[in-house]
Amino acid sequence: MKAIIIGAGFSGAACARRLAEQGCDVLLLERSAHIGGNAYDEKKNGAFVHRYGPHIFHTNNEQVVKFLSRFTEWFPYEHRVLADLHGVFVPVPFNLDSLHKTFPEDKAAKLEAVLLREYGEGKKVPILELRKNPDADVRAFADFVFENIFRFYTEKQWGRKIEQLDPSIMQRVPVYVSREDRYFTDTFQLQPKDGFTALFERMLDHPNIRIVTGTDALTRLRVGEDGVFFDGAPCTDEVIFTGQADELLGYRFGKLPYRSLRFEFKTVPAPFQPAAVVNYTVSEAYTRISEFDKFTVERPAGDTSEIVYEYPQEYEAGKGMIAYYPVVNEENLALYEKYRAFLARFPHFHLLGRLGNYRYINMDAAVADALALADRLTADRED
Numbered sequence: 550m551k552a553i554i555i556g557a558g559f560s561g562a563a564c565a566r567r568l569a570e571q572g573c574d575v576l577l578l579e580r581s582a583h584i585g586g587n588a589y590d591e592k593k594n595g596a597f598v599h600r601y602g603p604h605i606f607h608t609n610n611e612q613v614v615k616f617l618s619r620f621t622e623w624f625p626y627e628h629r630v631l632a633d634l635h636g637v638f639v640p641v642p643f644n645l646d647s648l649h650k651t652f653p654e655d656k657a658a659k660l661e662a663v664l665l666r667e668y669g670e671g672k673k674v675p676i677l678e679l680r681k682n683p684d685a686d687v688r689a690f691a692d693f694v695f696e697n698i699f700r701f702y703t704e705k706q707w708g709r710k711i712e713q714l715d716p717s718i719m720q721r722v723p724v725y726v727s728r729e730d731r732y733f734t735d736t737f738q739l740q741p742k743d744g745f746t747a748l749f750e751r752m753l754d755h756p757n758i759r760i761v762t763g764t765d766a767l768t769r770l771r772v773g774e775d776g777v778f779f780d781g782a783p784c785t786d787e788v789i790f791t792g793q794a795d796e797l798l799g800y801r802f803g804k805l806p807y808r809s810l811r812f813e814f815k816t817v818p819a820p821f822q823p824a825a826v827v828n829y830t831v832s833e834a835y836t837r838i839s840e841f842d843k844f845t846v847e848r849p850a851g852d853t854s855e856i857v858y859e860y861p862q863e864y865e866a867g868k869g870m871i872a873y874y875p876v877v878n879e880e881n882l883a884l885y886e887k888y889r890a891f892l893a894r895f896p897h898f899h900l901l902g903r904l905g906n907y908r909y910i911n912m913d914a915a916v917a918d919a920l921a922l923a924d925r926l927t928a929d930r931e932d
């Protein structure tokens with residue numbers, strides 16, 4: 550069995566490794582000059598700098614950890630994020646400590662007592678639920694969190710008014726009725742000891758995998774009503790595509806909307822800020838600043854830190870931008886469905902990953918989906 554995989558991010562790379570270990574010959578094509586996709590990192594002044602924004606590994610999926618642990622050692626890392634509210638740093642997700650940092654003590658104590666009584670210690674209460682509470686003080690508190698932590702940040706991230714966004718985005722935002730200040734609460738919270746790029750190098754180091762970087766697969770692959778063609782000939786190999794379906798098909802049904810990002814990297818005197826990531830939720834054009842030294846293992850305290858500012862922007866096809874986030878709403882999903890349905894006629898062609906499936910996924914889900922696809926293909930194989 551032979552496979553052509555487009556994209557060397559977590560989806561393409563994990564699928565390539567699994568297929569290669571089942572005896573499949575894999576050709577892996579990657580448009581950029583390096584492997585790793587969005588998770589690519591490079592060392593600078595002792596810190597792993599993530600070229601496409603900070604990537605923190607967290608999961609409850611033990612099988613994914615087991616698979617990736619063959620290619621890396623880890624160090625435990627629990628991510629914490631603060632929001633800068635006009636110079637006051639408060640933990641996000643908003644918790645009881647955030648409450649005490651933003652309200653006068655007597656008011657904070659009273660609100661804490663109500664939250665503990667009504668929802669119970671440790672509960673994560675969605676902001677929408679809080680806004681429906683019969684107590685006027687709780688509703689005013691919920692409005693405060695919504696306006697100061699959520700609205701401005703979300704609107705600048707998506708470039709759209711909150712009312713135009715999918716309601717599920719708001720549904721997910723919780724207030725923690727506890728002192729829990731970790732950004733993630735998954736069982737496994739780890740960072741690769743030698744960085745993500747080294748993990749990818751080991752994962753793809755297999756005699757059955759041939760990697761070609763710096764090649765846009767669309768210069769070799771063509772998909773149309775008449776079939777799937779590679780280098781001009783009808784293609785009988787399995788094709789696993791982790792790029793954009795609209796781009797692949799020449800935007801025949803219209804362009805799928807995405808958000809892009811612009812990153813501004815700096816080397817600054819250390820330490821720079823009080824947490825690995827600080828979100829700017831009430832001011833500034835950037836959404837957040839990440840300090841990479843704070844999530845690099847055994848980093849000796851140096852004089853400098855590597856930081857990045859993150860500016861959201863609209864994605865425009867053909868301008869050398871990277872599509873980072875699918876803009877998921879009913880209309881866009883219906884458009885994506887046209888692309889998916891068109892490609893479904895080719896049983897050997899498979900869409901995979903964040904772009905291929907037009908949905909935001911974390912790294913662990915990308916790996917889990919990739920392994921599942923590879924297992925399905927090898928279980929069904931005819932050779």
Ligand SMILES: Cc1cc2nc3c(=O)[nH]c(=O)nc-3n(C[C@H](O)[C@H](O)[C@H](O)COP(=O)(O)OP(=O)(O)OC[C@H]3O[C@@H](n4cnc5c(N)ncnc54)[C@H](O)[C@@H]3O)c2cc1C
Pocket residue numbers: 555556557558559560561578579580581585586587588601602603604605606607764765766767791792793810873874901902903904910911912913915
């Ligand atoms: C700013 C940001 C921060 C994130 N932080 C986290 C985090 O903290 N934790 C977490 O778990 N997840 C995080 N994610 C999500 C994570 O990046 C994804 O889960 C992961 O990238 C999915 O891997 P993928 O292989 O599907 O996509 P990608 O990593 O994007 O890989 C797709 C690859 O396909 C290549 N490609 C596309 N089209 C073509 C073509 N025509 N020819 C050749 N190659 C092509 C691209 O160049 C790319 O390398 C973050 C995402 C972003 C945008």
